[in-house]
Amino acid sequence: MNWDDFDAFCQVVDHGGFTAAARALDRPKSSLSASVSRLEAQLNTRLLERTTRQLRLTEAGESLYRDISKPFAQLRERAVEALAQGTTVQGTLRIAAPYEFGAHHLASVACRLMREHPQLKVHVDVEHARVALFERNYDLVFSAIEHSFAPSTVVTKRVYSLERGLFASPELLRGHAPPEHPEELNALPLLGGGEDQSWSFTRADGGSAEVEVRNPRLRSGNAEIRLKAAIEGIGVARITSTFCAEAVAQGKLVRLLPQWTCSPLRIHALLPGRRLVAAKVRAFLDLLEEESRGN
The missing domain is CATH 3.40.190.10 (Periplasmic binding protein-like II)
Known part of the structure; x- marks a missing residue:
């Protein structure tokens, strides 16, 4: 009896299918399928009903999974802990x-x-x-x-x-005076992150400010999209400094309100x-x- 086949069966059930289990285990899908087929042959019973859209446990499969899934999960956990005690990075x-x-x-x-x-x-x-x-x-x-x-x-x-700052293109600023206080950002189009509701700021002298970002010109959780929109002059973006360092060095973006500190990411x-x-x-x-x- 090959205990690896039992474990493969549990992993397929745990991950909801052969494809997901193969991805998680970094094993060929065909290898997992062969393990389950071999186990079914040894037990002389069908464990899984395979269709193109879903995987379903048979009555025998449900019974086997119920009996062995917890012990195998515990064994895998113990194996992880044993590896963690080692020093080999692999x-x-x-x-x-x-x-x-x-x-x-x-x-x-x-x-x-x-x-x-x-x-x-x-x-x-x-x-x-x-x-x-x-x-x-x-x-x-x-x-x-x-x-x-x-x-x-x-x-x-x-x-x-990660340090964040406010950045805008020189083209955008040609039509607007550079802001000196966060409240003046209300006069400029803003580019908000996916969940941004407000931007908070502090100053070395203890001052603080908060700007609402409830209706930005552009909203996206993708920082690359916000960066490109800022470079194109669409609005002001709050981005991590390392992420837009190249655009700043090339003169495509300038930093606004350098005397104010954005809340970090x-x-x-x-x-x-x-x-x-x-x-x-x-x-x-x-x-x-x-x-x-x-x-």
């Missing part, structure tokens, strides 16, 4: 991150880590919308969601703070609520923190 590290953070802060870290650890593979999903927490079996999710909104099964490992590094952290995750976070201090 396997596949699955990461999800918001576009504005992932595109400019994770690539160099991932490449350096893979150079240092030849046995490691890295999969990075960069999302424009809010990142779904661990729906696709991620090891690490970077999210702008505040810790209080994260499920109890998720732990916040570290928090990164806080990115939370979230992990599944396991007691131990895998070596590959620790290594990635350590290297990211090292590069963050160097910037």
